[in-house]
Amino acid sequence: MTILRGKGLGLELALDGCGFDEGLAELEGRLSDRPGFYHGAALVASVGAHRPSLDQLARLEAILGAGGVRLTGVSGVESLEPWARERGIAFQLVEPSAEAEARELRAEQTRREVELSDGARSLVADFAGARADIAQRRKRGETSVRRLEPRPAAPPPPLTLVEPAPATLYHVGTLRGGQALHQIGNVVVVGDVNPGAELVATGDIAVFGRLAGVAHAGAQGDEKARIYALELDATQLRIATCIAADAPARAGRAQPEAASVEGGRIVIAPLNALEHAAEGERAR
Amino acid sequence: MSARKIVITSGKGGVGKTTTTANLGAALAMRGRRVILIDADIGLRNLDLVLGLEKRIVFDLVEVADGRCQLRQALIKDKRFESLSVLPAAQTRDKDAITAEQFASIVAQAAEQSDYVFIDCPAGIETGFRNAIAGADEAIVVTTPEVSAIRDADRVIGKASERRMPVRLIVNRIRPEMVRTGDMLSVDDVCEVLSAELLGVVPDDEEIIDTTNRGEPIVLDQSNRLRGVYDKIARRLEGELVPFSTFDNQSLLGRLFGALKAG
Amino acid sequence: MHELKSQDGGAESAEVSAAAAPVTLGRAIVITSGKGGVGKTTTTANLGTALAQRGARVALIDADVGLRNLDILLGLESRITFHLLDVLEEKATLDDALVADKHSPSLFLLAAAQTREKDEVDTERMRALVERLRERFDYVLIDCPAGIEMGFRNAVVGADEAIVVCTPEVSAVRDVDRVVGLLGNRFQPQLIVNRLRPQLVKKGKMLSVEDVNSILHLPLLGVIADEPEIVVTTNRGEPIALQREGRTASAYRAIAARIAGEDVPAPTVEFKETFLSRIGSLFGGSR
Numbered sequence: 001m002t003i004l005r006g007k008g009l010g011l012e013l014a015l016d017g018c019g020f021d022e023g024l025a026e027l028e029g030r031l032s033d034r035p036g037f038y039h040g041a042a043l044v045a046s047v048g049a050h051r052p053s054l055d056q057l058a059r060l061e062a063i064l065g066a067g068g069v070r071l072t073g074v075s076g077v078e079s080l081e082p083w084a085r086e087r088g089i090a091f092q093l094v095e096p097s098a099e100a101e102a103r104e105l106r107a108e109q110t111r112r113e114v115e116l117s118d119g120a121r122s123l124v125a126d127f128a129g130a131r132a133d134i135a136q137r138r139k140r141g142e143t144s145v146r147r148l149e150p151r152p153a154a155p156p157p158p159l160t161l162v163e164p165a166p167a168t169l170y171h172v173g174t175l176r177g178g179q180a181l182h183q184i185g186n187v188v189v190v191g192d193v194n195p196g197a198e199l200v201a202t203g204d205i206a207v208f209g210r211l212a213g214v215a216h217a218g219a220q221g222d223e224k225a226r227i228y229a230l231e232l233d234a235t236q237l238r239i240a241t242c243i244a245a246d247a248p249a250r251a252g253r254a255q256p257e258a259a260s261v262e263g264g265r266i267v268i269a270p271l272n273a274l275e276h277a278a279e280g281e282r283a284r
Numbered sequence: 285m286s287a288r289k290i291v292i293t294s295g296k297g298g299v300g301k302t303t304t305t306a307n308l309g310a311a312l313a314m315r316g317r318r319v320i321l322i323d324a325d326i327g328l329r330n331l332d333l334v335l336g337l338e339k340r341i342v343f344d345l346v347e348v349a350d351g352r353c354q355l356r357q358a359l360i361k362d363k364r365f366e367s368l369s370v371l372p373a374a375q376t377r378d379k380d381a382i383t384a385e386q387f388a389s390i391v392a393q394a395a396e397q398s399d400y401v402f403i404d405c406p407a408g409i410e411t412g413f414r415n416a417i418a419g420a421d422e423a424i425v426v427t428t429p430e431v432s433a434i435r436d437a438d439r440v441i442g443k444a445s446e447r448r449m450p451v452r453l454i455v456n457r458i459r460p461e462m463v464r465t466g467d468m469l470s471v472d473d474v475c476e477v478l479s480a481e482l483l484g485v486v487p488d489d490e491e492i493i494d495t496t497n498r499g500e501p502i503v504l505d506q507s508n509r510l511r512g513v514y515d516k517i518a519r520r521l522e523g524e525l526v527p528f529s530t531f532d533n534q535s536l537l538g539r540l541f542g543a544l545k546a547g
Numbered sequence: 548m549h550e551l552k553s554q555d556g557g558a559e560s561a562e563v564s565a566a567a568a569p570v571t572l573g574r575a576i577v578i579t580s581g582k583g584g585v586g587k588t589t590t591t592a593n594l595g596t597a598l599a600q601r602g603a604r605v606a607l608i609d610a611d612v613g614l615r616n617l618d619i620l621l622g623l624e625s626r627i628t629f630h631l632l633d634v635l636e637e638k639a640t641l642d643d644a645l646v647a648d649k650h651s652p653s654l655f656l657l658a659a660a661q662t663r664e665k666d667e668v669d670t671e672r673m674r675a676l677v678e679r680l681r682e683r684f685d686y687v688l689i690d691c692p693a694g695i696e697m698g699f700r701n702a703v704v705g706a707d708e709a710i711v712v713c714t715p716e717v718s719a720v721r722d723v724d725r726v727v728g729l730l731g732n733r734f735q736p737q738l739i740v741n742r743l744r745p746q747l748v749k750k751g752k753m754l755s756v757e758d759v760n761s762i763l764h765l766p767l768l769g770v771i772a773d774e775p776e777i778v779v780t781t782n783r784g785e786p787i788a789l790q791r792e793g794r795t796a797s798a799y800r801a802i803a804a805r806i807a808g809e810d811v812p813a814p815t816v817e818f819k820e821t822f823l824s825r826i827g828s829l830f831g832g833s834r
Contacts, residue, residue, distance in 0.1 A: 176728030180376045245339040297583005297693035330718040407583035407693035432616040494752040
């Protein structure tokens with residue numbers, strides 16, 4: 001399985017489909033397979049549902065550092081954010097129900113491990129271990145094959161952050177209290193969003209029903225994000241860093257409305273009175 | 285000196301823990317004390333609702349525990365009172381999102397900035413309950429004068445006593461008419477069965493459901509007798525010896541048959 | 548099947564006979580709410596009674612380990628010798644533990660343990676136990692504890708249907724909504740609105756059934772109005788559904804009929820206009 005992929009002008013490290021340590025061992029192997037080749041490259045790590053310890057993260061940094069690779073972005077669960085921020089690394093929150101997925105992943109891994117026979121189990125360990133051993137031996141200069149002098153390092157490619165393409169999450173059904181949808185991109189709900197439910201999107205939020213929970217659009221700072229609902233009755237509205245909590249009572253029957261930021265405050269207007277921004281698809 | 289840390293619990297659900305937490309906290313705040321209320325019912329939070337503060341929630345208990353914000357950022361100051369703040373629970377999480385140690389440390393932090401910390405305990409005796417009492421030094425057990433509530437209160441008193449926690453009792457929703465006809469246990473009966481020190485007796489009141497729906501603690505209503513009742517409980521909690529006065533039941537029957545012990 | 552032991556009160560265990568077991572699997576219904584004190588246990592006791600009075604074989608399971616109450620509502624607390632955990636841990640057989648109801652011959656109770664904890668219940672064994680009961684009974688009603696923790700999860704595990712009980716209060720609606728979300732796609736829960744006080748609804752001091760269901764969006768199984776009589780019967784250990792007359796008893800019977808698949812007209816709430824409320828409306832009550 002390829003865990004290291006070229007993405008645009010940088011690299012992506014996909015740790016979400018395997019065990020974290022396994023992935024690191026393989027990464028180490030790959031980098032030392034071709035020393036200098038990746039030097040200067042920018043890398044984004046997709047940690048997926050894993051919750052790595054500080055030691056594991058330090059190991060990742062060390063391996064990348066040894067290969068001359070710069071970690072410029074990481075995507076994964078919320079708890080990685082402070083770690084990323086400390087290092088000036090861009091962070092992206094990954095898909096909903098990260099907790100459940102992590103648990104699933106761990107449980108799945110345990111299940112998978114349990115199903116292996118003794119013989120098979122040692123093989124799996126051997127592969128990961130073997131690559132790590134090779135890397136170690138190379139570091140100590142104990143290679144069995146004579147290597148040619150490495151070619152002079154290619155000029156470092158310009159450093160850019162690789163963004164995963166944002167998607168729109170489309171949910172049909174009522175969202176109940178305690179349920180949450182988090183999305184990089186937009187969120188559309190066909191149904192009600194009950195009090196106690198939560199929608200968080202980096203883009204827009206549209207509810208084809210009654211929005212009564214908490215909605216946070218433009219969650220990564222986009223003040224142009226909007227919140228639409230057939231019936232806007234939210235406990236709390238948030239757009240980027242603005243919060244509106246005491247929406248005045250609506251006069252008359254409910255009508256479709258949109259919330260947006262104007263002059264640093266959230267304003268709510270009927271949908272048909274709204275000036276639409278750029279035509280066609282807004283780049284989200 | 286750090287605050288008194290009191291958990292308000294019951295075992296049985298629906299007997300009035302949250303309403304008691306809100307009103308007792310408010311009553312003490314009205315007496316000039318600095319009060320912090322903490323909702324420990326992760327996943328089924330209601331304290332914010334009962335105080336009408338649900339729209340002002342930005343951070344919650346679990347985010348404080350995870351270190352994503354400071355306690356003071358999460359505390360919601362109730363503008364109706366001089367010194368009442370609320371730390372809401374998380375709604376989209378479960379009771380295992382926090383450990384007993386984490387909870388106790390947050391309570392300790394709150395205790396440094398207040399005179400009283402009240403912990404609104406979830407129903408039951410599982411993890412949520414265990415975490416809630418981990419933060420407390422004292423317990424107030426709320427019960428109604430019904431056999432099933434008393435049985436559950438008994439269980440909880442036992443657990444609190446195991447932890448050497450002083451326990452005091454509030455008998456909630458008493459209906460003097462029904463005590464008279466023998467259809468409801470009297471306060472004396474309840475205290476005898478539970479052998480706990482009585483802190484207060486709160487009569488059943490039609491208005492109270494409406495106040496919790498509207499998010500306005502009943503102690504704000506000057507015309508309601510419950511305001512006086514909670515104030516007396518607050519005073520007793522402070523150490524004053526307030527006698528359990530009789531009061532006239534508002535109902536026609538009550539007036540016909542005279543007063544009954546309450547207060 | 549198990550050897551039927553004769554014990555003191557042997558007539559009771561003789562009732563639980565494998566030979567009379569229904570051929571098809573019975574229905575396992577969990578009665579839950581999230582919020583405590585809304586009437587789950589009362590509903591379980593009364594619904595079970597109403598179903599049994601129609602001739603069905605009904606088993607009730609009290610899943611509130613450590614805080615058991617179903618036995619009190621049925622007046623059976625002095626007859627419990629073995630409980631749920633004893634059966635799960637194979638210290639007793641089902642026949643030992645199932646207690647026959649005092650009033651309804653085809654109603655049986657499996658009580659919870661009082662001195663144990665909820666996390667001592669093995670989820671898989673609980674599921675298997677409910678399966679076994681379904682082989683012998685037409686209905687298995689599971690009284691769920693308050694909350695959404697282990698106790699809740701264990702109560703739900705063996706069920707294939709759910710009834711949620713809600714009172715017309717904002718906090719109850721919030722909690723029930725959460726529970727419905729947690730129950731997930733496996734269940735299509737039906738709603739019972741409990742403790743309604745129509746006079747207060749009229750005065751605008753209580754949520755109406757429509758208010759409650761405009762958030763919950765659930766099929767309405769029944770509406771029970773608040774009545775002091777219910778508390779009285781609870782304390783006496785005689786479920787109100789046993790009464791021949793009275794609107795609460797009829798309401799439970801209607802719910803039982805609906806569960807059994809009968810086409811019973813939609814629940815309505817009528818309330819008697821008392822003298823005082825009529826006076827009140829003369830002076831311009833709101834709503």
